[in-house]
Amino acid sequence: MITFHEALKTVKHATRKLEKEHIDISDCLNRVLAEDVRSDMAIPPFNKSAMDGYACKKEDLLEELEVLEVIAAGVAPSRSVGNKQCSKIMTGAMVPEGADTVVMVEHTEELENNRIRFTKEKTKSNICIKGEDIEENDVVLKKGTRLKSQHISVLATVGCTNPLVYKKPRVATIATGSELVEPHQKPNKSQIRNVNSWQLQAQLKKIGIDANYYGIVEDSKEATQKTMEKCLAENDILIISGGVSVGDCDYVPQILKELGFNIWFHTLAVKPGKHTVFAAKNGQYVFAMPGNPVSSFVQFELLGKPLVFRLMGHDYNAPMVRMPIAEDYKRKRTDRLAFIPVRFNANNRVVPIEYHGSAHINAFTLADGIMAVPREVDEFTEGEFVYVRQL
Numbered sequence: 001m002i003t004f005h006e007a008l009k010t011v012k013h014a015t016r017k018l019e020k021e022h023i024d025i026s027d028c029l030n031r032v033l034a035e036d037v038r039s040d041m042a043i044p045p046f047n048k049s050a051m052d053g054y055a056c057k058k059e060d061l062l063e064e065l066e067v068l069e070v071i072a073a074g075v076a077p078s079r080s081v082g083n084k085q086c087s088k089i090m091t092g093a094m095v096p097e098g099a100d101t102v103v104m105v106e107h108t109e110e111l112e113n114n115r116i117r118f119t120k121e122k123t124k125s126n127i128c129i130k131g132e133d134i135e136e137n138d139v140v141l142k143k144g145t146r147l148k149s150q151h152i153s154v155l156a157t158v159g160c161t162n163p164l165v166y167k168k169p170r171v172a173t174i175a176t177g178s179e180l181v182e183p184h185q186k187p188n189k190s191q192i193r194n195v196n197s198w199q200l201q202a203q204l205k206k207i208g209i210d211a212n213y214y215g216i217v218e219d220s221k222e223a224t225q226k227t228m229e230k231c232l233a234e235n236d237i238l239i240i241s242g243g244v245s246v247g248d249c250d251y252v253p254q255i256l257k258e259l260g261f262n263i264w265f266h267t268l269a270v271k272p273g274k275h276t277v278f279a280a281k282n283g284q285y286v287f288a289m290p291g292n293p294v295s296s297f298v299q300f301e302l303l304g305k306p307l308v309f310r311l312m313g314h315d316y317n318a319p320m321v322r323m324p325i326a327e328d329y330k331r332k333r334t335d336r337l338a339f340i341p342v343r344f345n346a347n348n349r350v351v352p353i354e355y356h357g358s359a360h361i362n363a364f365t366l367a368d369g370i371m372a373v374p375r376e377v378d379e380f381t382e383g384e385f386v387y388v389r390q391l
Contacts, residue, residue: 001267015310018167030208031165032314037141039158042131047095051126055099056086102126146314166313171211172231176243178219196241196296219249242291245275271336272358273299292358319390329380341367
């Protein structure tokens with residue numbers, strides 16, 4: 001049995017990045033950059049006005065100013081600004097030569113003979129200087145960045161419309177268990193619905209992976225091995241729910257050994273998800289989790305997600321917050337690191353959600369995160385700070 005931190009370190013150590021490819025900017029969400037992205041120009045590319053107003057010389061603010069022209073955004077000025085002159089200018093437009101200040105239109109008064117005057121005592125320059133945000137050839141996004149919507153706007157800004165990224169892994173999922181039926185079926189008295197596959201498909205889709213679902217596999221060694229071999233022939237990662245414990249019908253570890261996989265770990269000092277398997281062979285990976293839906297959900301968040309992202313070239317670290325707990329919390333067994341569903345209340349405190357064990361998946365419908373309860377810790381007192389992994 002190994003600790004969670006040892007398991008996470010093992011997953012990152014045992015996996016390798018996939019090959020690279022250029023893709024269109026429209027397909028970039030959740031992909032990972034395989035090289036630094038540099039700017040092909042300065043941003044802003046010219047001195048631009050931050051306001052609607054008049055571009056003039058600061059030394060002339062107390063004078064009446066002649067209006068030379070109107071400068072709209074996207075149109076280059078046609079005249080330089082001289083002494084006691086100004087140009088009317090729109091937000092985002094290029095500041096004309098000779099001007100060092102833009103006075104807000106609200107702070108001016110129109111006079112006769114195409115003149116204006118400044119009605120305040122002082123003003124900021126209201127000019128965005130060329131290159132103040134980004135200089136030409138600056139690194140704007142680093143290799144290994146997972147691209148979110150705010151990163152895609154940066155790609156567009158610097159003209160990187162076909163970035164080099166790591167390929168996405170092909171991911172297969174199966175659920176083992178003769179007791180399982182699909183959600184559209186009504187279980188008989190000895191059956192349950194297959195929850196894990198659809199939960200897992202959703203978790204994968206959330207990070208940009210459209211997984212290949214190979215269905216429910218009955219509890220026999222022959223059926224399990226046949227399906228595993230098919231999945232591995234067509235995918236980079238196989239994710240399994242069920243078949244990993246120590247029961248008579250838990251065949252996955254035995255099959256992995258027979259197929260020549262190196263099993264990096266089989267049991268974790270973590271609750272839920274003690275019997276979680278990670279194995280690798282020749283650039284293929286198997287991540288197998290317990291059949292209970294909470295165990296499956298939590299273990300994918302803890303270890304499955306870092307595995308997928310590692311192949312995509314990204315060192316994934318879950319968003320964590322440290323917050324005070326809203327009430328006392330106690331537990332009896334302290335031999336494993338536990339993860340408990342919690343919500344955040346209106347006072348920014350952590351509230352443990354009533355939770356009956358690893359089959360109680362509906363407890364997570366209200367969860368904002370999972371609270372870590374370290375080994376050998378049996379209680380938190382109200383107001384004590386705890387660590388929560390956000391979902």
